[in-house]
Amino acid sequence: MIRPLILSLAALCLAPLGLTQPVAIIGEKVWTGTAQGTLTNGVVVIDDGRIVSVGTGAAPAGMAQVQAKWVTPGLISAFSRTGIAEVPGEKSANDTGAGGSPFSAALNAADGFNPDATPIAVTRLEGFTRIAVAPDARSKLFAGQGFLADTSGLPGSIFKQRAFAFLVLGERGAALSGGSRPASWTALRGAFDDVRFFTARYMTHNDGNVLTRLDAQAFMPAVKGEQLILIEARRASDLEAIMDFKQENPMLKIAIVGADEGWRVADRLAAMNIPVIVDAFSNLPSTFSQLAATSENAARLAEAGVTVAIVNLDDSSHQARLAAQIAGNAVANGLPFDTAMQALTTAPARIFGMEGLGMLAPGARADVVAWDGDPLEITSAPTAVFIDGVSEPMESRQTRLRDRYLSLDESERPLAYRR
Amino acid sequence: MNKLLLSAGLGLCLVLSACGGSGDGKKKSDVPRIFDPFPSTYAAYPSGATLITGATVLDGKGGLIEGGSVLIEGGKIKAIGADLTAPEGATTINAAGKWVTPGIIDNHSHLGAYPSPGVEAHGDGNEISGPVTAEVWVEHSVWPQDPGFTRALAGGITSLQILPGSANLFGGRGVVLKNVPARTVQAMKFPGAPHTLKMACGENPKRVYGYGRGAYPGGAPYSRMGNVAGYRTAWIQARDYKKKWDAFIDGTGDEPARDLELETLAGALSGDILVHMHCYRADEMAIILDLSQEFGYKVASFHHAVEAYKIADKLAEYGTCSSMWADWWGFKMEAYDGIRENIPMVHNAGACAIVHSDSDIGIQRLNQEAAKAWSDGKRAGIDIPIEVAWQWLSLNPAKSLGIDGKTGSLEPGKMADVVVWSANPFSVYAQAEKVYIDGALMYDRNDPAIQPVMDFELGQPGEGDRK
Numbered sequence A: 001m002i003r004p005l006i007l008s009l010a011a012l013c014l015a016p017l018g019l020t021q022p023v024a025i026i027g028e029k030v031w032t033g034t035a036q037g038t039l040t041n042g043v044v045v046i047d048d049g050r051i052v053s054v055g056t057g058a059a060p061a062g063m064a065q066v067q068a069k070w071v072t073p074g075l076i077s078a079f080s081r082t083g084i085a086e087v088p089g090e091k092s093a094n095d096t097g098a099g100g101s102p103f104s105a106a107l108n109a110a111d112g113f114n115p116d117a118t119p120i121a122v123t124r125l126e127g128f129t130r131i132a133v134a135p136d137a138r139s140k141l142f143a144g145q146g147f148l149a150d151t152s153g154l155p156g157s158i159f160k161q162r163a164f165a166f167l168v169l170g171e172r173g174a175a176l177s178g179g180s181r182p183a184s185w186t187a188l189r190g191a192f193d194d195v196r197f198f199t200a201r202y203m204t205h206n207d208g209n210v211l212t213r214l215d216a217q218a219f220m221p222a223v224k225g226e227q228l229i230l231i232e233a234r235r236a237s238d239l240e241a242i243m244d245f246k247q248e249n250p251m252l253k254i255a256i257v258g259a260d261e262g263w264r265v266a267d268r269l270a271a272m273n274i275p276v277i278v279d280a281f282s283n284l285p286s287t288f289s290q291l292a293a294t295s296e297n298a299a300r301l302a303e304a305g306v307t308v309a310i311v312n313l314d315d316s317s318h319q320a321r322l323a324a325q326i327a328g329n330a331v332a333n334g335l336p337f338d339t340a341m342q343a344l345t346t347a348p349a350r351i352f353g354m355e356g357l358g359m360l361a362p363g364a365r366a367d368v369v370a371w372d373g374d375p376l377e378i379t380s381a382p383t384a385v386f387i388d389g390v391s392e393p394m395e396s397r398q399t400r401l402r403d404r405y406l407s408l409d410e411s412e413r414p415l416a417y418r419r
Numbered sequence B: 001m002n003k004l005l006l007s008a009g010l011g012l013c014l015v016l017s018a019c020g021g022s023g024d025g026k027k028k029s030d031v032p033r034i035f036d037p038f039p040s041t042y043a044a045y046p047s048g049a050t051l052i053t054g055a056t057v058l059d060g061k062g063g064l065i066e067g068g069s070v071l072i073e074g075g076k077i078k079a080i081g082a083d084l085t086a087p088e089g090a091t092t093i094n095a096a097g098k099w100v101t102p103g104i105i106d107n108h109s110h111l112g113a114y115p116s117p118g119v120e121a122h123g124d125g126n127e128i129s130g131p132v133t134a135e136v137w138v139e140h141s142v143w144p145q146d147p148g149f150t151r152a153l154a155g156g157i158t159s160l161q162i163l164p165g166s167a168n169l170f171g172g173r174g175v176v177l178k179n180v181p182a183r184t185v186q187a188m189k190f191p192g193a194p195h196t197l198k199m200a201c202g203e204n205p206k207r208v209y210g211y212g213r214g215a216y217p218g219g220a221p222y223s224r225m226g227n228v229a230g231y232r233t234a235w236i237q238a239r240d241y242k243k244k245w246d247a248f249i250d251g252t253g254d255e256p257a258r259d260l261e262l263e264t265l266a267g268a269l270s271g272d273i274l275v276h277m278h279c280y281r282a283d284e285m286a287i288i289l290d291l292s293q294e295f296g297y298k299v300a301s302f303h304h305a306v307e308a309y310k311i312a313d314k315l316a317e318y319g320t321c322s323s324m325w326a327d328w329w330g331f332k333m334e335a336y337d338g339i340r341e342n343i344p345m346v347h348n349a350g351a352c353a354i355v356h357s358d359s360d361i362g363i364q365r366l367n368q369e370a371a372k373a374w375s376d377g378k379r380a381g382i383d384i385p386i387e388v389a390w391q392w393l394s395l396n397p398a399k400s401l402g403i404d405g406k407t408g409s410l411e412p413g414k415m416a417d418v419v420v421w422s423a424n425p426f427s428v429y430a431q432a433e434k435v436y437i438d439g440a441l442m443y444d445r446n447d448p449a450i451q452p453v454m455d456f457e458l459g460q461p462g463e464g465d466r467k
Helices: A005-014 A118-124 A170-176 A181-196 A213-223 A236-248 A262-271 A297-303 A320-332 A337-342 A346-352 A397-405 B008-022 B148-154 B203-210 B224-250 B260-269 B282-295 B308-318 B342-348 B362-379 B386-392 B395-400
Strands: A023-031 A038-047 A050-056 A064-073 A075-080 A128-133 A142-150 A158-168 A228-233 A253-258 A276-278 A308-310 A368-371 A382-387 B050-058 B064-073 B076-081 B091-094 B099-102 B104-109 B157-162 B170-178 B196-200 B274-279 B299-304 B321-324 B352-355 B418-421 B432-437 B440-444
Touching (some): A023 A368, A064 A382, A075 A320, A118 A320, A118 A397, A142 A213, A170 A181, A181 A213, A236 A253, A236 A262, A262 A276, A262 A297, A308 A320, A320 A337, A397 B308, B050 B386, B050 B418, B104 B362, B148 B157, B148 B362, B148 B432, B157 B362, B157 B432, B170 B260, B274 B282, B299 B308, B308 B342, B321 B342, B321 B395, B342 B362, B352 B395
Parallel strands (some): A253 A276, A276 A308, B050 B091, B050 B099, B299 B321
Antiparallel strands (some): A023 A038, A038 A050, A128 A142, A142 A158, B099 B418, B157 B170, B418 B432, B432 B440
């Protein structure tokens, strides 16, 4: 009901302009994510879904303008369950995992994605334009296939299916494999064998040593090094074991999720060029796999030269948006501001091979966010969000509820009539 | 025959309840059925006089002083103002550019009861064995060596309420602690803080008991109406129990047999034990308000209260608090209508708003949770000064715990529970630099010697947060 003026203005100007009209997005600060660094009084011109120019000086005449304190690329959530669970606590409204399925590695999270899911708009409103979405492991350490999507909430917002295979090792992987780390490594190596001897092994059976026929088929690109493998692991020794495995299988493309003790093996991660996706809030010995967890993990990993993306692992379906707050806290604990911004933009783009995303550069896709302040600051919020050049609605089911209840006056009619 | 020979327990009750903080001026019939066989042994650590100068000071009750000073002496706030002089021998802290606030009080934590590491053997936070377990006291589950206490301290937490979990209709007694590392829980107990009772609405009790036991139906309660019947049945028993003790104390009845469960409930009915109730949905909170009036007790605070914004007017009228997250939502059905403006909207209606954590991660930065809610409120047209919003973090939780006469604001005579922040604590970049509890410096971000490390972490790959 009471909404910032700039929003309604932006919506008014842009709605009729559509994709083909250019827009100048002007920021007192423009964080580009490129060698241009942070521009003061910068101008980003977008047209036809792409960024046309990024520079300083006066905005070109004759086009719509959006003014902001800060302008950044659309943020990228590097690990989430956004859009595959409407209410995680309700089985009927949760497609993150399938403990009762005979299948594992073949489970394609994209089949569960609902662009109408309410967390999509909630996440977009906080500046996230792209999400990497992973299934959860429930029956085996092989969770299935993850995908990449935008947060427009429109049909067709998945832009890459089967973008990565997601596996769970460490304590959780052990539990899913029968009770121990040796069991999970036996299963993982066995699965690799199933894939490598696929034709022979499945000639007469539907089952391999570890994987069903469908699972082995789906896991094949990962084993061949054609698909990214995301592995959840936390303890330093688990990370070492993964790096040993990568050394035995150098063709594999691996990134690690969690890596709470990553700082202890940071040099090797950097040398092996293995990126990590961390929740920088993790600073407690919450399990015996996180004894060395520290709020300086992200800073120490980055210092060693590891590519770091920052996410919220605590509630990844509904609160992926908190990654910006988490990145701000990482800055307070030693991570340089630019690296923290990269952890929400260029780093995830690099990890997932998202071309033309996570940066403001001529020719890049026009995912742009206008902010009312420093994007990592908890009191800041986006005032406009563009995805592929389209000005997105700054409305969610949450803002609708807020607007309904800002006044509790029911003297004329019940609140249910207010929309 | 026993009328004069009170049981040892009750004897203690009559003595200790007077020091329980609310005993004065009571009628005989109001004497609480609470006594504390596990009394606080906490004593403030030694501290000299400290003068903090040149800071932006939030006094905790709505005031802000630029270039302000806070004088701590004898473990208490001695003075607060723009121009204070250090007494002889005082340590002077130049806090120019920094902010000073009352210590943060989290009124919803499970630290110690669900400690780190969260292994099976540490799952002591909820006595799930039955829907009514008012007889359990969470302090008997608190492991003082939980490393989470030290992380919370680094986030400026000076007092906190530990609650039992929310599986049960009546989960048991909570306990209020000073956030001071100690060998025993007794040495953490906030001296004179009233006992509290945890209750729970909604999905959890009916899920755990109704369909959580592998049978169909599992048992009562199975539904929300079963929840309410369960509360009422227990309160009726408690009322009868209380009557028997009242009669005994009046000299008109025999000494009843003690019943731990009913002692707690009777204590809540007499107002000596403060009721803290986990409740998400607006309609359920409204039912509980009526139910509390049926039995004559008061809800001190609704916890989580994700829909408090929908009935903020009714909560204000009744005079209860809501302990809320800034933005948690949607993880279960009763959290589906969570909005970012809940806290400021409750405040704006004149009701008592509290920022709580229910999390060993969230408790480390409640100031940031308040800041998010504050700024989201501002964008929705609810403009609350920071110094007023700080009440969500200290004074209001203190009120909900019955300790606001002792802490929760920087007023002369109150406990010197004080945080010096590196910057405006409503910024993500601010850190709690110094944390004082009863005047003693218990945490210093820039001095490893003043950073506690719990036994569990000693000799491990990470000793504390930032080894």
